[in-house]
Amino acid sequence: xxxxxxxxxxxxxxxxxxxxxxxxxxxxxxxxxxxxxxxxxxxxxxxxxxxxxxxxxxxxxxxxxxxxxxxxxxxxxxxxxxxxxxxxxxxxxxxxxxxxxxxxxxxxxxxxxxxxxxxxxxxxxxxxxxxxxxxxxxxxxxxxxxxxxxxxxxxxxxxxxxxxxxxxxxxxxxxxxxxxxxxxxxxxxxxxxxxxxxxxxxxxxxxxxxxxxxxxxxxxxxxxxxxxxxxxxxx
Numbered sequence: 001x002x003x004x005x006x007x008x009x010x011x012x013x014x015x016x017x018x019x020x021x022x023x024x025x026x027x028x029x030x031x032x033x034x035x036x037x038x039x040x041x042x043x044x045x046x047x048x049x050x051x052x053x054x055x056x057x058x059x060x061x062x063x064x065x066x067x068x069x070x071x072x073x074x075x076x077x078x079x080x081x082x083x084x085x086x087x088x089x090x091x092x093x094x095x096x097x098x099x100x101x102x103x104x105x106x107x108x109x110x111x112x113x114x115x116x117x118x119x120x121x122x123x124x125x126x127x128x129x130x131x132x133x134x135x136x137x138x139x140x141x142x143x144x145x146x147x148x149x150x151x152x153x154x155x156x157x158x159x160x161x162x163x164x165x166x167x168x169x170x171x172x173x174x175x176x177x178x179x180x181x182x183x184x185x186x187x188x189x190x191x192x193x194x195x196x197x198x199x200x201x202x203x204x205x206x207x208x209x210x211x212x213x214x215x216x217x218x219x220x221x222x223x224x225x226x227x228x229x230x231x232x233x234x235x
Contacts, residue, residue: 003045004180004183004184005176005180006038006042006172006176006177006179006180007042007045009171009172009176010042010168010169010171010172012171013154013167013168013169013170013171013172014168016154017154017155017166017170018155019125019127019154019155019166019167019168020046020052020054020166020168021052021054022052022053022054023053023054024052024054024055024056024124024125025054025055025056025122025123025124025125026043026054026055026056026057026123026124026125026126026127026166027056027057027058027059027114027117027118027121027123027125027126027127028040028043028056028057028058028059028126028127029058029059029061029110029111029114029126029127029128029129030058030059030060030069030084031060031129032060032067032069032070032073033129034177034178034181034186035129035130035131035169035177036058036128036129037073037076037181037186038129038169038177038180038181038184038186039127039129039168039169040058040077040080040082041076041080041184042168043056043127044080044081044082045080056127057085057123058077058082058084058085059084059085059086059087059113059114059117060084060085060086060087061087061088061089061109061110061113061114062086062087062088062089063088063089063090063091063106063109063110064088064090064091064092065091065092065101065106066106068086069084069086073186076186085117087113087117089109089110089113091105091106091109091110094109114126115161115163118163119161119162119163123163124162124163124164125163125164125165125166126163126164126165126166127166127167127168128165128166128167129167129169130152130167130169130170131169131170131172131173131174131177132169132170132171132172132173132174132216132219132220132223133173133174133205133208133219134152134174135151135152135167135170135223136151136208136219136222136223137201137204137205137208138151138152138204139151139222139226140204140207140208141200141201141204144204144207145200149226151226152167153167154166154167154168154170155167170223171220171223173216173219173220175214175216176216
């Protein structure tokens with residue numbers, strides 16, 4: 001039986017950027033949303049194919065302002081022979097006096113726990129669920145707000161930590177992931193806390209839509225242009 005379209009897209013990203021290699025021990029950040037869930041499903045399927053000698057685990061960082069992983073999602077993980085690791089973090093308790101709670105702070109605390117766990121347990125890579133739209137939105141935000149050409153790369157080796165960040169969904173547009181999740185019957189959790197403020201990203205998402213009209217091909221071409229830079233035609 002042919003594998004899902006999404007898995008073929010991830011396969012290309014894995015091959016092009018060498019995201020999964022023999023001997024890897026990979027920790028997946030499991031938020032409970034469609035993106036990380038699709039990533040976990042893919043890793044579980046690839047592991048059974050024995051294409052590389054690698055191991056993986058998934059870690060969910062539970063906070064007091066977010067929802068725990070649902071029973072439906074846990075049942076899916078068990079179906080894929082994946083036992084999620086769950087740790088709890090008090091993000092409000094870590095907030096510095098006088099500072100306002102926001103998405104950035106919560107995300108930073110969860111990412112810190114992910115990094116610390118990976119280092120402590122000997123994982124050499126951390127897989128995150130950022131997809132093509134996330135990467136292009138970040139590109140636009142950095143261009144407009146910072147005046148720099150940068151975004152989230154598919155593979156990033158930390159200088160200060162012995163781990164590498166990988167983003168296997170880097171070539172997959174969000175709509176393809178949504179379609180896959182619907183076909184697979186995902187029961188996904190999303191953040192519903194009262195501290196969300198993603199106005200900057202929402203504006204970038206709107207600009208990306210205006211640029212591409214939602215076309216996966218045009219989004220992919222923008223992504224590919226980041227590897228095809230003609231410096232002689234730039235300032």
